[in-house]
Amino acid sequence: MSRQIVSIVGGKDAAAASTYESINPARTGEVVARVGLADAETFAAACRTAKEAQREWARVPAPVRGRVIASIGRLVEANTEPLARLVTEEIGKPYAEALGEVREIVDTCDFFLGEGRRLYGQTVPSEMPDKNLFTFRNPIGVAAVVTAGNFPVAVPSWYLVPALLCGNAVVWKPAEYAAASAHAMFRLFTAAGLPEGVLNIVFADGAETFGGLERALREGTVQKVGFTGSSEVGSRIGELTGRHLQSACLELGGKNPMVIMPDADLDLAVEGALFSGFGTAGQRCTSLGTVIVHESVHDEFVQRFAGATRAARVGDPTQDVLAGPLLDRKFAERYEEYLTWVEPHHKIVTGPTGRITGDNPRGDFDGGDGLYYHPVIVDGVRPGDRLFMEETFGPIVGVTSFTTLEEAVELANLPGYGLSSSIYTTDAAHAFRFREGISAGMVSVNNSTSGAEAHLPFGGNGRSGNGSRQSGMWVLDQFTRWQAMNWDHSGRLQKAQMDVAEITPDLDFRLS
Numbered sequence: 001m002s003r004q005i006v007s008i009v010g011g012k013d014a015a016a017a018s019t020y021e022s023i024n025p026a027r028t029g030e031v032v033a034r035v036g037l038a039d040a041e042t043f044a045a046a047c048r049t050a051k052e053a054q055r056e057w058a059r060v061p062a063p064v065r066g067r068v069i070a071s072i073g074r075l076v077e078a079n080t081e082p083l084a085r086l087v088t089e090e091i092g093k094p095y096a097e098a099l100g101e102v103r104e105i106v107d108t109c110d111f112f113l114g115e116g117r118r119l120y121g122q123t124v125p126s127e128m129p130d131k132n133l134f135t136f137r138n139p140i141g142v143a144a145v146v147t148a149g150n151f152p153v154a155v156p157s158w159y160l161v162p163a164l165l166c167g168n169a170v171v172w173k174p175a176e177y178a179a180a181s182a183h184a185m186f187r188l189f190t191a192a193g194l195p196e197g198v199l200n201i202v203f204a205d206g207a208e209t210f211g212g213l214e215r216a217l218r219e220g221t222v223q224k225v226g227f228t229g230s231s232e233v234g235s236r237i238g239e240l241t242g243r244h245l246q247s248a249c250l251e252l253g254g255k256n257p258m259v260i261m262p263d264a265d266l267d268l269a270v271e272g273a274l275f276s277g278f279g280t281a282g283q284r285c286t287s288l289g290t291v292i293v294h295e296s297v298h299d300e301f302v303q304r305f306a307g308a309t310r311a312a313r314v315g316d317p318t319q320d321v322l323a324g325p326l327l328d329r330k331f332a333e334r335y336e337e338y339l340t341w342v343e344p345h346h347k348i349v350t351g352p353t354g355r356i357t358g359d360n361p362r363g364d365f366d367g368g369d370g371l372y373y374h375p376v377i378v379d380g381v382r383p384g385d386r387l388f389m390e391e392t393f394g395p396i397v398g399v400t401s402f403t404t405l406e407e408a409v410e411l412a413n414l415p416g417y418g419l420s421s422s423i424y425t426t427d428a429a430h431a432f433r434f435r436e437g438i439s440a441g442m443v444s445v446n447n448s449t450s451g452a453e454a455h456l457p458f459g460g461n462g463r464s465g466n467g468s469r470q471s472g473m474w475v476l477d478q479f480t481r482w483q484a485m486n487w488d489h490s491g492r493l494q495k496a497q498m499d500v501a502e503i504t505p506d507l508d509f510r511l512s
């Protein structure tokens with residue numbers, strides 16, 4: 001029996017306008033949940049409910065809110081296995097990775113439970129006597145958070161946990177194809193004692209969500225939009241929020257480069273490329289896009305990378321595999337389109353491509369009715385090729401070569417994204433020159449493009465985002481506004497810049 005789930009607003013089930021079936025991508029005949037989808041009005045109503053609930057929540061002392069975050073962490077930790085199993089069932093993420101994903105929520109809670117006792121403001125000296133200056137972090141109000149399903153619980157926690165800790169209310173719209181995982185996480189969050197209406201979950205399709213968001217922004221019930229997803233939708237959200245004088249927190253796509261220098265440890269680089277490119281079936285926003293390998297080690301690297309890829313296990317995500325199926329049918333369809341971008345001057349070095357079936361098996365694995373795809377390495381991609389310039393969410397990696405580090409950096413920046421990047425080198429000078437030149441928000445040295453830790457700033461530039469950063473203390477600037485306060489207790493009006501004491505220097509003084 002599959003689950004039936006609907007949106008929850010103000011602690012109550014909300015009306016559904018249509019039904020969506022979230023399926024198991026490893027066995028597409030299995031429905032994981034029947035999801036009632038809400039309309040734009042329900043989304044806007046959820047924002048109104050959140051606005052009401054936020055006032056009281058903001059009055060709860062931050063250390064007490066921190067205790068709620070601590071409870072969320074404990075509840076998630078105590079429910080690790082069932083939550084990870086559900087993630088594996090619903091989006092086909094290998095179980096070991098799903099456990100890591102749940103761990104990331106706990107890490108995020110661990111970080112922010114202490115922030116409840118910090119949320120530091122400052123005391124600042126005034127230019128006048130008997131006057132004190134202070135800064136305070138104020139909650140913004142209501143955050144509308146729209147998330148993708150490739151990290152159905154970890155990435156949402158990057159928004160939800162700090163937003164709630166800072167005293168905001170949240171309306172969360174998760175991806176439909178990961179609705180059951182999101183719903184389970186929502187239940188864990190509310191079990192920690194969040195007052196009704198402080199966290200609301202709304203299942204809706206893209207068009208209704210956009211309509212609801214537009215309405216809520218007009219009504220003044222949303223003060224921050226958080227969005228993780230494609231660059232295309234991100235720019236529409238950026239436009240919409242910009243019209244309302246808001247800047248959204250945007251975490252978008254990537255065409256993440258990996259540069260391999262002639263002095264690199266090639267075994268390490270191959271291992272890193274394999275995990276970056278094909279772990280999570282290439283469906284992280286931080287997944288490897290293009291390997292940019294020095295011409296002197298190109299052939300050797302490609303041969304080893306192709307060998308490792310051919311040997312890697314793709315299959316049942318409950319088992320020990322490098323990759324399971326693609327997330328959902330729409331991702332499989334889109335991925336099949338990326339395969340049509342392979343051009344005559346490209347060379348596929350991995351063998352069969354496309355969906356794994358009885359007629360197109362991977363060894364003795366025929367894929368059953370799962371959305372399994374052959375991992376593909378395309379050698380010889382070059383600037384101007386769609387495969388080089390655009391994100392290809394899924395198991396496909398391009399390879400190109402370079403002569404000088406300057407050229408490698410230029411190639412790495414060319415597609416105009418800027419989320420993650422990596423360099424393999426044993427020379428510190430190369431690592432630092434790469435760091436300086438690369439446009440990405442995140443740089444790995446001798447490590448995968450993916451797998452950022454939960455307490456460093458996470459975010460991108462260019463087509464990868466608008467410069468907003470999540471995670472760690474940096475995300476506090478997304479969910480609070482600085483307020484400056486001055487308090488004059490001199491008993492008279494002291495005018496700034498005018499009534500300031502002056503000490504006269506002898507500027508003609510010189511050492512003889």
Ligand code: UN1
Binds near residue numbers: 150284453
């Ligand atoms: C994403 O795919 O949206 O750094 C986020 C990583 C993960 C998060 C990926 N911790 O690969």
